[in-house]
Amino acid sequence: MEPLCGQWLEGVKRFDARQLVVNALAEKKLFRGKKNHTMTLPICSRSGDIIEPLLKKQWFVRCDTMALKAIQAVEDGQLEIIPSHYTKTWANWLSSISDWCISRQLWWGHQIPAYQVELPSSTTKEEELWVWGKSEKEARQRAAVKYGLNPDDISLRQGDPPLTFLLSYQF
Template identity: 70%
Template sequence: MGASLDWSRACFTMDPGFNRAVTEAFVRLCDSGLIYRSEALINWSCALQSAISDIEVDSKELFGRTLLSVPGYSRPVEFGTMVTFAYPIEGLEGEISVSTTRPETMFGDVAIAVHPDDPRYQAVHGRQCRHPFTGSLLPIITDRIVDMQLGTGAVKVTPAHDHSDFLLSQRHNLPRVTVIGEDGTMTPPSGHWLQGERRFEARQMVVDALVEKKLFRGKREHSMVLPICSRSGDVIEPLLKQQWFVRCEEMATKAVQAVEDGQLEIIPQFYTKTLKHWLSNISDWCISRQLWWGHQIPAYRVELHNSPDKQERWVWGRSEEEARHRAAAQYGVGAENITLTQVALVTLPDLT
């Protein structure tokens, strides 16, 4: 191409200079409150055994029943269908039917939600349903987020495996039960007969059990958008985990304002609308990774010697020595009474 390059300035993402810059950025962002650690629903790739960010998720639109190849499965898996099954109402000779594309998650159901204005369910507000497998009682709650036109108008609430349900759990103070593990297999809360089964094989097992209990109410094709991991082709599993996040709302607002004020010009100009739309609908950025894809997070788990309190404590620093001094000051103990552990396989993208 006729390029004349100054190879003395060649850099690789993992070079020491870049690593110092990323570490510095992380520490400064943490100190300013823009990076934080929290439990939230994140995009999890069971194939990679790692969290991935929103921009690493591809949306695959399905218009009905579709068979797709999924990593780890020898046969194609069916998607694009909706199953309807019934929950018996406690204390009444009746039932409430719910529709779902993911019947395997019903062991993580903690409530049934209906729209407060839906005339079909006015008589069951505040009632409870009995879970047919666990025997637990699920409250019937009302919330305007429920779409009365979708399915039966009643939805199962599974906060640990669905983003909308997670928001419902926050508003209604509901528990969160994880029934699918990091490897994509069913966990103990799903019962001994499902524990260890792979999530998409457990789907049919649950449907068969519902048929046996005479609670299955049908199955139909359903248009949907399936989240796919762009790196592995795996179907994303929303999982509730403690991870590191960057607060994006304030920064996104400032970026949009810069465009509107003319401080920043987008070329070609027609991408301005795309930029505003993306930044106006942005969520906090999960920067944790469980694979070695980037720079190691300069944060350390703190253990206080002789402390009966087992709560999770974290501190960050440009070096372990700085982190130890920060922890001693933060928790009011001597540096010699602190053990720091840096989680070896948690890495983050290039923040520079």
């Protein structure tokens, strides 16, 4: 278990942690009982481990601006849809586009060129600060311009993605 679960559960394996929680509830007279529940248990075909849902941070690509440019390219004649009767379908689909979750690709090792910025004067983590770059050097330069600092005074870490939480699986 993670530190957020409390010091008494930190580092404890999930099955052991469950029993500790049941014991703690029983001790406080809050345990309401235990009963069997028939269900399909997902098992990993490679390791034989039980697959359990795990909340993970997710990355999204904002698509609205790209969609507007694609619609405009057809309207201006820069892009031709063949056969032309699909032009209306193109515009309709792109006008109701939603952001694209690319986190699934990350599980297979694709790295997003985003870096978390740690400023020298920052003492709290109230806000996560991020920049992007084709390389760490480019990201450092962007951070220096964005936050008005010397590039050498900035720490960068390419780590967990920010934004929102969705359900993923842990193997």
